[in-house]
Amino acid sequence: MKGLKSCFVKSFSHIYVEEGIEENPLTKEILKKFPKALKVRIKHYKDVFCRPRQNFFVQESSRKLILAAKKGELLYRGPDICHDFGNENFYYTSPALNCIYSCDYCYLKGMHPSANLVIFVNVEDYFKEVEDILKQKPLYLCISYDTDLLAIEGIIALSAMWIEFARGKEDLKLEIRTKSANYSAISYLVPASNVILAWTLSPTEVIKKYEKNTPPLELRLKNIIRAIGDGWKVRLCFDPVLYFENWETAYENLISRTFSVIPADKVNDASIGVFRIPRDYLKRMRKNFPPSEIIHYPYIETGGVYTYDEEVKGKIIEKLWSLLKKHIPEDKIFIL
Amino acid sequence: MFYIVTAYHAEAKPIIEYFGLKKVVKNSRFQVFAGEEVALVESGPGVVASSCATSFLLAEFEATDRDAVLNIGIAGAKNINLKKGDAILCHKIIYHDTKRAFYPDMIARHDMKEGVLETFDFPVIKGNFPEDRIEGDAVDMEGAGFFEAASFFLPPHKVHCIKVIHDYLEGVRVEPSFVSDLIRKNLPLIEGFMSSLESIDCLFSVGLSGKEKEIIDKLAGNLKLTFTMTHQLKNLILFYLSKHERLPGELYDFLNVRVNSKSEGKIYFERIKKLLC
Numbered sequence A: 001m002k003g004l005k006s007c008f009v010k011s012f013s014h015i016y017v018e019e020g021i022e023e024n025p026l027t028k029e030i031l032k033k034f035p036k037a038l039k040v041r042i043k044h045y046k047d048v049f050c051r052p053r054q055n056f057f058v059q060e061s062s063r064k065l066i067l068a069a070k071k072g073e074l075l076y077r078g079p080d081i082c083h084d085f086g087n088e089n090f091y092y093t094s095p096a097l098n099c100i101y102s103c104d105y106c107y108l109k110g111m112h113p114s115a116n117l118v119i120f121v122n123v124e125d126y127f128k129e130v131e132d133i134l135k136q137k138p139l140y141l142c143i144s145y146d147t148d149l150l151a152i153e154g155i156i157a158l159s160a161m162w163i164e165f166a167r168g169k170e171d172l173k174l175e176i177r178t179k180s181a182n183y184s185a186i187s188y189l190v191p192a193s194n195v196i197l198a199w200t201l202s203p204t205e206v207i208k209k210y211e212k213n214t215p216p217l218e219l220r221l222k223n224i225i226r227a228i229g230d231g232w233k234v235r236l237c238f239d240p241v242l243y244f245e246n247w248e249t250a251y252e253n254l255i256s257r258t259f260s261v262i263p264a265d266k267v268n269d270a271s272i273g274v275f276r277i278p279r280d281y282l283k284r285m286r287k288n289f290p291p292s293e294i295i296h297y298p299y300i301e302t303g304g305v306y307t308y309d310e311e312v313k314g315k316i317i318e319k320l321w322s323l324l325k326k327h328i329p330e331d332k333i334f335i336l
Numbered sequence B: 001m002f003y004i005v006t007a008y009h010a011e012a013k014p015i016i017e018y019f020g021l022k023k024v025v026k027n028s029r030f031q032v033f034a035g036e037e038v039a040l041v042e043s044g045p046g047v048v049a050s051s052c053a054t055s056f057l058l059a060e061f062e063a064t065d066r067d068a069v070l071n072i073g074i075a076g077a078k079n080i081n082l083k084k085g086d087a088i089l090c091h092k093i094i095y096h097d098t099k100r101a102f103y104p105d106m107i108a109r110h111d112m113k114e115g116v117l118e119t120f121d122f123p124v125i126k127g128n129f130p131e132d133r134i135e136g137d138a139v140d141m142e143g144a145g146f147f148e149a150a151s152f153f154l155p156p157h158k159v160h161c162i163k164v165i166h167d168y169l170e171g172v173r174v175e176p177s178f179v180s181d182l183i184r185k186n187l188p189l190i191e192g193f194m195s196s197l198e199s200i201d202c203l204f205s206v207g208l209s210g211k212e213k214e215i216i217d218k219l220a221g222n223l224k225l226t227f228t229m230t231h232q233l234k235n236l237i238l239f240y241l242s243k244h245e246r247l248p249g250e251l252y253d254f255l256n257v258r259v260n261s262k263s264e265g266k267i268y269f270e271r272i273k274k275l276l277c
């Protein structure tokens, strides 16, 4: 049998471009970065992204890029299963769909019909919608939920654009969540006081086993140290926390390593989130992916969300809470 | 299994010879040839014929997600950069009549050229039809019908159109032996692509094996498991297999148990649950 590489076309071998955005400067900028890619004109991004019977699992090995303009609603109310960190008017937005990483537990595998990466180039429309809402109320906005925005900063500098857009807008608070080690892509910017850079941290065992293609813990920590040193507000997200053999030791090591290099007093806040996933997403993942300790774990369903049973959940929260509060004041730790 | 749909016998002939296919004697409207790993149908010309033959072949042979289907045939080129005899793997197929477009998933490696195919309901001849109204690099009369039908059965990375450039839309006579030659010369390239598709399928097959499915069915029947419990059992088996190479020996002991009531079955189910968690 041939090796994996030799039977797949390279990722981003094809770029699908929606009609009407060819002249958008961001489209042009992205296309310039992939001179060898075949450009395919499409009417609507869903013509490719939402084809029936796509195989997400196979597509992950040869992702394509889809450039489009998002129409209709651009901002959504933050879901209950996500932290609002004590903020009112919690919204999220998706400037891109899907991610260049492949975490085993990622809900995107169950949410989207395709593993292809969609980038919406009409960033100005997003900004306008934010400005419209800001006229009525303040906004806490997460812009890197259905993707890892900083990880694709090399393809398109959306994080930088959002940071510049947010700068000085007192009523707007932005969270950019990432597992990347791509801080250097935005390190030239002056830190914005209303932007929080949020890093997801996982034990090395988890990263190696379940967070395919993501940077190792040490690299993430190095990025955090630089960001804090430059004056950025940094959030540490221990989310999702997973339950596996020797999980306690793994998380003890993670937290002690983290605070052995990161000045705890400079951390803006931290979150603990036990693994949880909407029922329908998990169902789809179970159907379409091979046996996995994460996907096929016998979770308990409550209110349409699968998570660990109360006993396991309680143990996880208690453990992480006791580990974290040694370093961070309790009022800065958020639990879900 | 690979399924192949051609319009004409001249296109099918070299494929039949190359893969050593034998005629399948069936009382059907279509000519079918099959070997161990390849089955081919000759549809005749046109979108509807291609669509019907594709559906017939895939339904008759009970195609599953593990299979792939190819439409192989000749086409006229609008794009003069394409050479006569070039095999084109189509990354977009437009049905000229409705302007509906189809997109195969371009995942498997190949050494062919790529292009856009446009399917017409009539033969396109330069001079009789304005060239600026042709969007495709190549033109045929079957691709869109084939693709739409095949998409009902298989995932988009398993449905492909491969067209060999025969002319430049000059309305030349189609010479069967020349058509066969064009296809024959490209079969090694096409086989290379098929081999990529096959490797991907082997590497990425998911779910339970036939034997594991049998065990679940038997346990569900013998222990009078409910639909939900059977589903949970399947999930538990997958969970166990994510950590171990094979199922635990003790599970096989449960295969000999037969219960008289659902409540008795529930007790055994709880024991199986403990074993697999």
Ligand code: SF4
Pocket (backbone or CB within 6 Å): A098, A099, A100, A101, A102, A103, A105, A106, A107, A108, A145, A146, A147, A148, A179, A214
């Ligand atoms: S980094 Fe986040 S978005 Fe990307 S695959 Fe992992 S969980 Fe999903």
